[in-house]
Every structure is written in C-alpha cells, then in structure tokens.
Amino acid sequence: MIKHTYDMGVIGNCAFLALIGTDTAVRWLCWPRFDSSFVFGPLLDEQKGGEYSIKPVDANFTSEQRYLTNTNVLSTTITTPEGSYRVTDFAPRFLQYERYYKPLMLIRKVEPLTGAPRVRVACRPVGQYGEQELTRRRSSNHIAFLGLEEEIRLTTNIPLTYVLDEEDFALNETKYLVLTYGAPLEAPLESTAERFLLNTEGYWRNWVKSTSIGNFHQTQVIRSALALKIHQYEDTGAIIAASTTSLPEAPGSTRNWDYRYCWMRDTYYTLTAFNNIGHFEEIERYFQYIANISTKVVGKYQPLYGIGGQATLTETELPLAGYLGNQPVRIGNDAYTHIQNDVYGQVLVALLPLYTDCRFRDPERAVPLSLVEECLRLIEATMDQPDAGLWEFRHIAQKHCYTYLFHWAGSHAARQVARQHGDVLLEEFATRLLQEAESRIEQCFYAERGAYANAIGSTDFDASTIQLITMGYLDPASEKAKHHLVELEKELKTPEGLFYRYRHPDDFGTPETTFLICSFWYVEALACVGRLDDAIREFEHLISYANHLGLLSEDVDAKTGSQWGNFPQAYSHVGLVNAAYRIAKKLDRPNFVS
Structure with missing residues (x-):
C-alpha cells in the first residue's frame, strides 16, 4: 500500500497560518482569523478553493522543501530541465514599537538559482468557502481583490499582466509578492520584504534560543x-x-x-x-x-x-x-x-x-x-x-x-x-x-x-x-x-x-x-x-x-x-x-x- 503523507509546510505569525505545498501552491489560508473562511483552500476543493502558486511551466520538476534553521520561514526549491529557483515563504513577526508586529501579510520571495526557468504565477483568492468569486481591480503596482469585508491586495514587482493573465515568464531576477488582508503594504517593496525577512528570521532564532x-x-x-x-x-x-x-x-x-x-x-x-x-x-x-x-x-x-x-x-x-x-x-x-x-x-x-x-x-x-x-x-x-x-x-x-x-x-x-x-x-x-x-x-x-x-x-x-x-x-x-x-x-x-x-x-x-x-x-x-x-x-x-x-x-x-x-x-x-x-x-x- 502507498504511504500517504501531508507534503506541506506550515508558516504563521500567531495571527494567521498557511500551508504551502511542495509545488509552491498555498494549500490552505484562512483570513482574517484561524477560524475564518479560507481565501485559499484547494486542500479541500481544487475547483472552488482558489489558487496561489508560483509553478514552473515544465511539469517535469523536482522539489526540495526545508525550513530556515530554527525558524518558521519556509524555503521551497524547484528544479526543472530549464533551471531552478527558490521560493521563500513567511509571515512577518518581530518586535516593533514595543509590540509584536504580526500583520495579515504573506510574503513570497522568488529567486532564480540556475539556468533560465520559466514560471507562471496564479493568484485567485475566494470567499465564503469557495462560494464567492472576488472582483479584481488593477492599480499601478498592485492587484486588489474585492468583495470581502476588507480588501486583499497583491503587491509585486512581477508585471501585473503576467499575473492577471497567468502567463508564464522567464525568471531572471529576484521577484517579491506581498499579499495582504486589510491594511496593505505602503512602503518600498524590495527593501521592506528583505527587512521583514531578516527581522522575522531573527525573531524566531531568538525565540528558540x-x-x-x-x-x-x-x-x-x-x-x-x-x-x-x-x-x-x-x-x-x-x-x-x-x-x-x-x-x-x-x-x-x-x-x-x-x-x-x-x-x-x-x-x-x-x-x-x-x-x-x-x-x-x-x-x-x-x-x-x-x-x-x-x-x-x-x-x-x-x-x-x-x-x-x-x-x-x-x-x-x-x-x-x-x-x-x-x-x-x-x-x-x-x-x-x-x-x-x-x-x-x-x-x-x-x-x-x-x-x-x-x-x-x-x-x-x-x-x-x-x-x-x-x-x-x-x-x-x-x-x-x-x-x-x-x-x-x-x-x-x-x-x-x-x-x-x-x-x-x-x-x-x-x-x-x-x-x-x-x-x-x-x-x-x-x-x-x-x-x-x-x-x-x-x-x-x-x-x-x-x-x-x-x-x-x-x-x-x-x-x-x-x-x-x-x-x-x-x-x-x-x-x-x-x-x-x-x-x-x-x-x-x-x-x-x-x-x-x-x-x-x-x-x-x-x-x-x-x-x-x-x-x-x-x-x-x-x-x-x-x-x-x-x-x-x-x-x-x-x-x-x-x-x-x-x-x-x-x-x-x-x-x-x-x-x-x-x-x-x-x-x-x-x-x-x-x-x-x-x-x-x-x-x-x-x-x-x-
């Protein structure tokens, strides 16, 4: 008999949790609370559960997933015949202004490692356990998803056309995707994502110590x-x-x-x-x-x-x-x-x-x-x-x-x-x-x-x-x-x-x-x-x-x-x-x- 395992990692910041599959797909994410409806739930329904993934075009790929040492920061490395890339997923958490900063924010860093891999990004959140499709609104540097009590926003340096059309593109430089519920990211994308990553790694390692x-x-x-x-x-x-x-x-x-x-x-x-x-x-x-x-x-x-x-x-x-x-x-x-x-x-x-x-x-x-x-x-x-x-x-x-x-x-x-x-x-x-x-x-x-x-x-x-x-x-x-x-x-x-x-x-x-x-x-x-x-x-x-x-x-x-x-x-x-x-x-x- 085949051994069944849950091929997913969990990330979180004590405000929300997300499960990330070895293929980079967000298999489960509930917002704004642990017990809210999922906004991504293909774990329970591939058709109604929406999708948020950064998958290679070539279906012939291998994956290696690990946590950054002593953290809840997850790294997934995808290798294809064309090349390889790494997706780093985390929920920001660190001390700021004498309080813990733990926003409803999922940050994804996508780095090319070897060759010229082609990837396709899909981001289609849903509401009411898959019964509600959200309206998309394109802005200058982000896509807003409307219809829930608060706005879901994807801020990214990937061309928005590629994301909206789910068209593949050559990954030849580091890309960032910041998905938020409610309060959006209103700060520089690349430097903020890197700072949040560094601070979050530091928080978890100090917690372990x-x-x-x-x-x-x-x-x-x-x-x-x-x-x-x-x-x-x-x-x-x-x-x-x-x-x-x-x-x-x-x-x-x-x-x-x-x-x-x-x-x-x-x-x-x-x-x-x-x-x-x-x-x-x-x-x-x-x-x-x-x-x-x-x-x-x-x-x-x-x-x-x-x-x-x-x-x-x-x-x-x-x-x-x-x-x-x-x-x-x-x-x-x-x-x-x-x-x-x-x-x-x-x-x-x-x-x-x-x-x-x-x-x-x-x-x-x-x-x-x-x-x-x-x-x-x-x-x-x-x-x-x-x-x-x-x-x-x-x-x-x-x-x-x-x-x-x-x-x-x-x-x-x-x-x-x-x-x-x-x-x-x-x-x-x-x-x-x-x-x-x-x-x-x-x-x-x-x-x-x-x-x-x-x-x-x-x-x-x-x-x-x-x-x-x-x-x-x-x-x-x-x-x-x-x-x-x-x-x-x-x-x-x-x-x-x-x-x-x-x-x-x-x-x-x-x-x-x-x-x-x-x-x-x-x-x-x-x-x-x-x-x-x-x-x-x-x-x-x-x-x-x-x-x-x-x-x-x-x-x-x-x-x-x-x-x-x-x-x-x-x-x-x-x-x-x-x-x-x-x-x-x-x-x-x-x-x-x-």
Missing part, C-alpha cells in the same frame, strides 16, 4: 515547539488543535472534524509543554484566555470554545469535494454541546499557577478564589454523571476513568490553592472530593486483568488511562502501575509500536488509525515506570512518522505509516515535547521518578 530544551532529539523538539507556537492566536491567547478542518482520520471514515478551536480538555498538556520548554509568555496568554472564559461560565463548562471565547460553534456541512474526495466537509464542531466532565479538573489544574506561582502577583490579573470553589461544586455535581468522555462519543455516555482522574487532579490543585490562601473550609471541601474521585477511579479497576478499564463497569481499555501513571495517581515505581501499562500494551499497542485510543466500537465503528498523542503518552509512561530504554526506542520510532519537515498529523495508519487527520496537529507536537522532556529528565537524573 530562549527555550529550555535538552539535548535529547533537540532538532525535532525545536521544530515541534515552533509549530506549537504559531498555533496560538496571540490576540486572545487561545491555542487551536489544528489549523485545518475535515482532513479525515482515515479514508472514507467520515470522521472529518473542524479542529480550529480551543479544547479545554487539553489545557493541562499544552501548558505543561510550554512550561517544559521554559516559555512563560505563551503560558501567560493562555492563562488569560482560560481565565476569561472561566469568569463568564454559567452552569457548566463546554469541552471547547472559539478562539475569541465564543460558546456557540454550530456544526454545518459545506458543498466541497473534500480532501482526496473525503466528505463531509464540516465547519463548526458539535462537540461544544457535549458533556465532558473532566473539563472542570482541567481548568483547576491549568489555573493553579495563577494562585500559587509568584510570577503572577499582578493583582489586576488575579482570578477570584470563588472560581476555584465554583469548579469544585461542578465536580461535586457531576461526580456520578455519565459523560461523553475525552474522545467525545456522540451517542455513548459512561462514567469514565479519565474524567475521575481529572476530578482527582483538579481537587488536588484546589487543595493546594486553599492551603496557599489559608482557607480551611475550601481545603476540606477539596479533600473530600479528592477522596470521592479516588474511590470512583478504583471502581474502574478490572480485577481479572489487574488494570484499569475505561469506565465503571466496563471491561474495555482506553489509552487515556495511561495518565494514571504520568499524572501521579499511580506510583510509577509500583507493580500496579507497571502491570497496568503492560495490559494496555497488550490491548492497544500495534505491532508497529503505535497506540490506538481504544479498540471497542464507537458511534462510527471501530477506529482504523492510531492516535499519535496516545503513543507519546505511552513513551512518557515507559520513562516513568523505569523502562527508559523502551521509552527511547519508542520515541525514536514515533518521530519517523513526521513528514519531510518534521511536522506531525493527528493520526497514523499503523500498517502503512500514513499520516491522517488534521494537520499539523498541535497536540501531537505537545505530546512529542512532553515525552522528550520526560526522557531528558531521566537521562540527566537517573533516579528522577515521575
């Missing part, structure tokens, strides 16, 4: 950190699961979801990743996003919210062809209506540093202590309520072990806060809930196998229970923890070393592909229980499932090694960062436990 990354597979960890960084929507601090929608978990599965939102259930892992690489700024912004949502919640938390904190994310299907013909194409995500009760513990664990970390002593940013009590009351109210669980089952409700784990962890965090503030009543409340959650977790213990099942009364296994070890509920040095991990291996690990989320049927049948973050959880657990050699071996195997640029998808087909699911998947990169950190700590301090 400020990370705390050990020597264990440092290159891959850096790439994952860079990818994770640009999935944060800096305006609000939200971190999205992925930049795309409707890339299928497996071909023909109809498991095609919109991941351009912020899942509360993943806050703990994401914040842990940024903490592990020593990046406080991103943590602080994410805290602010979570705290903002927390202070306006009434009654219950949703599993996910929009990047601006929107609560309603109505799921609809679009009349698009779909990625490689996979339908439906969905925008919005009905999971916002689900009951996922682990979210309360996630919020408490995530917000813990706001109350206990001395770096957050700004009283204007303080979160009311009543928020902790409110989350505890929600844990108390839902202690015996079945829910959709971590994996968002649409028609299955159980009393999930993972939910109780976060009831336990959240209560533990709340108790720390109470002690810090000398609130005896709150401490007693948190302690009681912690003990209740622990009793429910033990009800999930499947004595016949000597391991924890996915839910009370169930005999099915779920990779999320790996977290019983990595979060410290089970002593990683105990035989119980080691045996639990062995039983999960028997049930969920493939011969290729990958992990399924679960193997029992759900609303859409039995999962066909493995889930990468579960495999990284497994690596962490191996390190925790002292199987360090196994952890290293499995980690090194997992990173082989990255694409040519080191980018990870959500899912992997164990038999073919194919990438599936939305891409790049921020939480796969979170998993990699956390697993590498766990191993590095063990290598540095062999006696370190957990």
Whole structure:
C-alpha cells in the first residue's frame, strides 16, 4: 500500500497560518482569523478553493522543501530541465514599537538559482468557502481583490499582466509578492520584504534560543515547539488543535472534524509543554484566555470554545469535494454541546499557577478564589454523571476513568490553592472530593486483568488511562502501575509500536488509525515506570512518522505509516515535547521518578 503523507509546510505569525505545498501552491489560508473562511483552500476543493502558486511551466520538476534553521520561514526549491529557483515563504513577526508586529501579510520571495526557468504565477483568492468569486481591480503596482469585508491586495514587482493573465515568464531576477488582508503594504517593496525577512528570521532564532530544551532529539523538539507556537492566536491567547478542518482520520471514515478551536480538555498538556520548554509568555496568554472564559461560565463548562471565547460553534456541512474526495466537509464542531466532565479538573489544574506561582502577583490579573470553589461544586455535581468522555462519543455516555482522574487532579490543585490562601473550609471541601474521585477511579479497576478499564463497569481499555501513571495517581515505581501499562500494551499497542485510543466500537465503528498523542503518552509512561530504554526506542520510532519537515498529523495508519487527520496537529507536537522532556529528565537524573 502507498504511504500517504501531508507534503506541506506550515508558516504563521500567531495571527494567521498557511500551508504551502511542495509545488509552491498555498494549500490552505484562512483570513482574517484561524477560524475564518479560507481565501485559499484547494486542500479541500481544487475547483472552488482558489489558487496561489508560483509553478514552473515544465511539469517535469523536482522539489526540495526545508525550513530556515530554527525558524518558521519556509524555503521551497524547484528544479526543472530549464533551471531552478527558490521560493521563500513567511509571515512577518518581530518586535516593533514595543509590540509584536504580526500583520495579515504573506510574503513570497522568488529567486532564480540556475539556468533560465520559466514560471507562471496564479493568484485567485475566494470567499465564503469557495462560494464567492472576488472582483479584481488593477492599480499601478498592485492587484486588489474585492468583495470581502476588507480588501486583499497583491503587491509585486512581477508585471501585473503576467499575473492577471497567468502567463508564464522567464525568471531572471529576484521577484517579491506581498499579499495582504486589510491594511496593505505602503512602503518600498524590495527593501521592506528583505527587512521583514531578516527581522522575522531573527525573531524566531531568538525565540528558540530562549527555550529550555535538552539535548535529547533537540532538532525535532525545536521544530515541534515552533509549530506549537504559531498555533496560538496571540490576540486572545487561545491555542487551536489544528489549523485545518475535515482532513479525515482515515479514508472514507467520515470522521472529518473542524479542529480550529480551543479544547479545554487539553489545557493541562499544552501548558505543561510550554512550561517544559521554559516559555512563560505563551503560558501567560493562555492563562488569560482560560481565565476569561472561566469568569463568564454559567452552569457548566463546554469541552471547547472559539478562539475569541465564543460558546456557540454550530456544526454545518459545506458543498466541497473534500480532501482526496473525503466528505463531509464540516465547519463548526458539535462537540461544544457535549458533556465532558473532566473539563472542570482541567481548568483547576491549568489555573493553579495563577494562585500559587509568584510570577503572577499582578493583582489586576488575579482570578477570584470563588472560581476555584465554583469548579469544585461542578465536580461535586457531576461526580456520578455519565459523560461523553475525552474522545467525545456522540451517542455513548459512561462514567469514565479519565474524567475521575481529572476530578482527582483538579481537587488536588484546589487543595493546594486553599492551603496557599489559608482557607480551611475550601481545603476540606477539596479533600473530600479528592477522596470521592479516588474511590470512583478504583471502581474502574478490572480485577481479572489487574488494570484499569475505561469506565465503571466496563471491561474495555482506553489509552487515556495511561495518565494514571504520568499524572501521579499511580506510583510509577509500583507493580500496579507497571502491570497496568503492560495490559494496555497488550490491548492497544500495534505491532508497529503505535497506540490506538481504544479498540471497542464507537458511534462510527471501530477506529482504523492510531492516535499519535496516545503513543507519546505511552513513551512518557515507559520513562516513568523505569523502562527508559523502551521509552527511547519508542520515541525514536514515533518521530519517523513526521513528514519531510518534521511536522506531525493527528493520526497514523499503523500498517502503512500514513499520516491522517488534521494537520499539523498541535497536540501531537505537545505530546512529542512532553515525552522528550520526560526522557531528558531521566537521562540527566537517573533516579528522577515521575
């Protein structure tokens, strides 16, 4: 069987993201926000998705794509029988006037390298997910595309006639293309593009220098950190699961979801990743996003919210062809209506540093202590309520072990806060809930196998229970923890070393592909229980499932090694960062436990 990979690179500046194919085509770009309609979306429909490419006339070409070292600046080199050229793509980001300059601007630098290659530039943005064609207006040195809320403008030193007519031309000098949404480029083209490129390279390299990354597979960890960084929507601090929608978990599965939102259930892992690489700024912004949502919640938390904190994310299907013909194409995500009760513990664990970390002593940013009590009351109210669980089952409700784990962890965090503030009543409340959650977790213990099942009364296994070890509920040095991990291996690990989320049927049948973050959880657990050699071996195997640029998808087909699911998947990169950190700590301090 043919191995499927996403042959694309991602660029971004914390205001927008774009996916660039190895043929120079912009496969995906949403403006003005991560969750807006695409303006280029051939990833989901070649006919309706518009086009923005700088392709050679000769179809017989080869391509080499790489990132400039320690940056999110992408370089694609095209070689044809006539000659070769390089396209450098980037989203400007650098410090200016004591703020980050991060415009809705995609800059493309096109350099001839050898010979006299002939190229053809196409630029046809669209609106309303391909339903709206834009009007073109030619000006002196730019082309304006009209019809959206704001103007899209292409400023270039390529003859506009060649671009408008999509006529090929000889590339014999460096050309620049600056595409903007809203505020246009009103400065010299060549010198500004070069200055922005230099400043953007400098910004990313300084950002990498400020990370705390050990020597264990440092290159891959850096790439994952860079990818994770640009999935944060800096305006609000939200971190999205992925930049795309409707890339299928497996071909023909109809498991095609919109991941351009912020899942509360993943806050703990994401914040842990940024903490592990020593990046406080991103943590602080994410805290602010979570705290903002927390202070306006009434009654219950949703599993996910929009990047601006929107609560309603109505799921609809679009009349698009779909990625490689996979339908439906969905925008919005009905999971916002689900009951996922682990979210309360996630919020408490995530917000813990706001109350206990001395770096957050700004009283204007303080979160009311009543928020902790409110989350505890929600844990108390839902202690015996079945829910959709971590994996968002649409028609299955159980009393999930993972939910109780976060009831336990959240209560533990709340108790720390109470002690810090000398609130005896709150401490007693948190302690009681912690003990209740622990009793429910033990009800999930499947004595016949000597391991924890996915839910009370169930005999099915779920990779999320790996977290019983990595979060410290089970002593990683105990035989119980080691045996639990062995039983999960028997049930969920493939011969290729990958992990399924679960193997029992759900609303859409039995999962066909493995889930990468579960495999990284497994690596962490191996390190925790002292199987360090196994952890290293499995980690090194997992990173082989990255694409040519080191980018990870959500899912992997164990038999073919194919990438599936939305891409790049921020939480796969979170998993990699956390697993590498766990191993590095063990290598540095062999006696370190957990």
